[in-house]
Amino acid sequence: MLLLRTVFLRLLSTLITLLGVAIIVFFVIRVVPGNPIAMMLPPGATDADIARLEAFYGLDKPIIEQFFIWLQGVLQGDFGTSISLHQPVIELVLGRLPATLELSIMALAIAVLIGGTLALTGTRFRGTKTEATIDVTNGMALSIPDFLWGLLLILLFGVLVPVFHISGRVSPSLDLPFTTDFYLFESILRLQFTIFADLVAHMFMPALALAIPLAAIIAQLLKQSLKETMHLDYVTLSRTKGYGENHVITREALPNAILPTLTLVGVQFTFLIGGTVIIERLFSYEGLGNMAIDAVINRDLPLIQGIVIVFALIFTAVNLAVDLTYAMLNPRLRHA
Amino acid sequence: MTKLSRRSMLQLSAASVAITAFTTPALAQQIDELVIAYNVNLPSWDPTVGPSAVNPTIQGIYQSVFDMFIHQNPDLTFAPGIITEWGWNDDRSQIFMTVREGVKWHDGSPLTPEDVVWSLERAGNPETGNPIQFIWGKVGNFAIDGNRITADVKEYEPTIFKWMSFLTGYVLPKAYYEKVGPEGFEAKPVGSGPYMVDRFERNAFVRLKANPDYWGGKPEFETVTIKFVTDAAARVAEIESGNAHVTLEMPYEEYDRLKGSGGISGTDAPISDIGMIFINDVDVMNDPNVRKAAALAIDKKTIVDRLLSGYGVPIDTLQTPDYVAYDPSITVGYDPEKAKELLAASGYSTDNPVRFKIQTTRGFKPKDYEIIQAIVGLWRRVGIEAEIEVYEVAKHFELRAADQLAPAAFYNWGNAVGDPTTSTGFAMFGPSPHSVWDGQELLEMILPLWGEQDEDKRIAGWKDVDRHIAENALVIPLIQYVQPILHVDGVKVTPHASGALLPHLMTRS
Numbered sequence: 018m019l020l021l022r023t024v025f026l027r028l029l030s031t032l033i034t035l036l037g038v039a040i041i042v043f044f045v046i047r048v049v050p051g052n053p054i055a056m057m058l059p060p061g062a063t064d065a066d067i068a069r070l071e072a073f074y075g076l077d078k079p080i081i082e083q084f085f086i087w088l089q090g091v092l093q094g095d096f097g098t099s100i101s102l103h104q105p106v107i108e109l110v111l112g113r114l115p116a117t118l119e120l121s122i123m124a125l126a127i128a129v130l131i132g133g134t135l136a137l138t139g140t141r142f143r144g145t146k147t148e149a150t151i152d153v154t155n156g157m158a159l160s161i162p163d164f165l166w167g168l169l170l171i172l173l174f175g176v177l178v179p180v181f182h183i184s185g186r187v188s189p190s191l192d193l194p195f196t197t198d199f200y201l202f203e204s205i206l207r208l209q210f211t212i213f214a215d216l217v218a219h220m221f222m223p224a225l226a227l228a229i230p231l232a233a234i235i236a237q238l239l240k241q242s243l244k245e246t247m248h249l250d251y252v253t254l255s256r257t258k259g260y261g262e263n264h265v266i267t268r269e270a271l272p273n274a275i276l277p278t279l280t281l282v283g284v285q286f287t288f289l290i291g292g293t294v295i296i297e298r299l300f301s302y303e304g305l306g307n308m309a310i311d312a313v314i315n316r317d318l319p320l321i322q323g324i325v326i327v328f329a330l331i332f333t334a335v336n337l338a339v340d341l342t343y344a345m346l347n348p349r350l351r352h353a
Numbered sequence: 354m355t356k357l358s359r360r361s362m363l364q365l366s367a368a369s370v371a372i373t374a375f376t377t378p379a380l381a382q383q384i385d386e387l388v389i390a391y392n393v394n395l396p397s398w399d400p401t402v403g404p405s406a407v408n409p410t411i412q413g414i415y416q417s418v419f420d421m422f423i424h425q426n427p428d429l430t431f432a433p434g435i436i437t438e439w440g441w442n443d444d445r446s447q448i449f450m451t452v453r454e455g456v457k458w459h460d461g462s463p464l465t466p467e468d469v470v471w472s473l474e475r476a477g478n479p480e481t482g483n484p485i486q487f488i489w490g491k492v493g494n495f496a497i498d499g500n501r502i503t504a505d506v507k508e509y510e511p512t513i514f515k516w517m518s519f520l521t522g523y524v525l526p527k528a529y530y531e532k533v534g535p536e537g538f539e540a541k542p543v544g545s546g547p548y549m550v551d552r553f554e555r556n557a558f559v560r561l562k563a564n565p566d567y568w569g570g571k572p573e574f575e576t577v578t579i580k581f582v583t584d585a586a587a588r589v590a591e592i593e594s595g596n597a598h599v600t601l602e603m604p605y606e607e608y609d610r611l612k613g614s615g616g617i618s619g620t621d622a623p624i625s626d627i628g629m630i631f632i633n634d635v636d637v638m639n640d641p642n643v644r645k646a647a648a649l650a651i652d653k654k655t656i657v658d659r660l661l662s663g664y665g666v667p668i669d670t671l672q673t674p675d676y677v678a679y680d681p682s683i684t685v686g687y688d689p690e691k692a693k694e695l696l697a698a699s700g701y702s703t704d705n706p707v708r709f710k711i712q713t714t715r716g717f718k719p720k721d722y723e724i725i726q727a728i729v730g731l732w733r734r735v736g737i738e739a740e741i742e743v744y745e746v747a748k749h750f751e752l753r754a755a756d757q758l759a760p761a762a763f764y765n766w767g768n769a770v771g772d773p774t775t776s777t778g779f780a781m782f783g784p785s786p787h788s789v790w791d792g793q794e795l796l797e798m799i800l801p802l803w804g805e806q807d808e809d810k811r812i813a814g815w816k817d818v819d820r821h822i823a824e825n826a827l828v829i830p831l832i833q834y835v836q837p838i839l840h841v842d843g844v845k846v847t848p849h850a851s852g853a854l855l856p857h858l859m860t861r862s
Binding site: 064065066067069070073074100101102103104109112113168171172175176179182183184185186187189190298299300301303304307308310311315316317 | 386390394396397399402403404405479480482484486487535536539552554555556557558560578580581582583584586587590591593594595596747754786
């Protein structure tokens, strides 16, 4: 019962958050300089032409009225029509979201794999040059932003050793037999390995660029947790039972040490999705982030609003999931 | 620690070869599929409505799929397109057009005069959202007689035929559009141009197939893939790695580095874009000495040589040498001593400089901010202290439409039809929302030219306007831009002075 109440309260606060985001984004992007009509004015347009286009796009009404019209639509699942793309915003956003989710999930998987390996290796070889090397590598990975990693990867694996594709999500020559926009997942389900390999070859560099800084954070935190856990009595007891160091680290220490890291991964996943905006642009990856930049450049107000709401929805949903997981795992937090 | 054995090394090598085979496109010496890394996304397939309709950068993609009413050659001259003859009747109360026979839409249906009339009427209908409606709406009451179309002139517009090869001047299929509607057209666009849309992934690529029935002859490359690669570094990497055969708009340093190396060639021709400084007639800019000094103190050639690696043409009017009203006798020159004298006459000097703000974009055009920095440095030497304000181009549009630009503001003006009305006219005619110069004298010079029916007189009139502007420094034209295009040696690229990158003008070399 207490858990249900917690869920209800969390859902309520999520809705309030989303409404707040909706209000802020709606009004802020109208205050920010630049309007779509001014940008699409050709040479020779008159004031009457400006007024005509404003009326055409519904921008001639008072802002408050515009907001309630938009909100009413949103509540009915209608996010309006994109000014620059002439298509319903909801279709555009839902069409691109899978690409971004797949990229983020792949980045997360790579980050966990690299970060986890580094942490375990660092713990296994603690006090040696290996640990020192891992620490230095972590520092470097953290101090270089993801877009710079992207450029370095393009130079390395795109130009010098051209193994991966520099731009796009899939080769134009491939015909995709898919029914959803989750290409990667569907290619596995349909056993389309050629397409799968092509998708991975496109996705690997942007995913790795996103993953490297996160891998460093995971490695640092997990290594620290492991270090603390390794001094606990039950771990020492395992050693005295004669288990090898690898067994002690992976079977005894890791299950306890990994909990804070899992929380971090949950929180960082939301940041990862935010980070796709720049990376998708750099690699011309056809996801929501790339579309967001175009929307901002074109001052496509309905599309910006739609994308921000969806990003906010993802952030709040992930946070909600993390909170609820915690609440389930730790009853003391249900009152929070 | 695990050592790398001979066996694992071989496995690794085999895996690398396998991955490479999967991932790197086979760019054989014989190019079957032309791949272009394009610098912008294509937001919409309707070339007549919305912001993309007036975005000059993507007109090259539109012109690959759709025909314009009137064709424009790479040197900006006009040629028959879907209409083969055009003109006015004697008293200029009517226009006439002859529609080309034997043209087919990509779905195989014939292109008819009804399509042309429907396209023009739709373009002139305010309800369609065509941003150039104010031009197209100046003719109406269309009549069709065989292949000949006539229409009444509601308001005389001397440039209407030039607009027929400019923004939104495309012929669309009436029957198909009415059948599938706007959304259906977005999903599967049909035109009559040299290429047909085979596949389109928004934000990613468009794959085009050659139109075998194209009236202008089937293009050389059967398949063309245009990848939308908006990041300049990624575009450079695309061509450097062999993933693309052609790309454009990269930093001039990168262009110089790659041109002529590793099987890559370069094309750098001037296009119809110019860099200029708007002068707003506010504050100190009402002093002609200040304006003239500001113009005379700019060493355009050095700026082109030093900042643009020589890729630019210094200009002194809003006409480039390709434009019909270009007059090489109108010059401003670089004369810092004269600038100092003019400023001194108004009480200014390096010790007591005249102060104003100059606005600029940063990264919107090549070295835009650096150009303004250099100009401010040159101005400082003669007694002008300008404060730079950086803003987004959207802000520029908004301020200009509201006539609230700073006393000086950098901008890029494109004019692919090369007519003086669409360069000097709209930039300098006070009542236009694009102009920030409101002086009555200039307004009265320009006013009669809008409706001037004698073409020679009209062009001569615009040259006079340009001379007056130059002599009084009402605007400061700076440079005509050069468009850098990199392409592999196996491809011959014909640049178009409008800046449109057109695959059907590319051949195997």
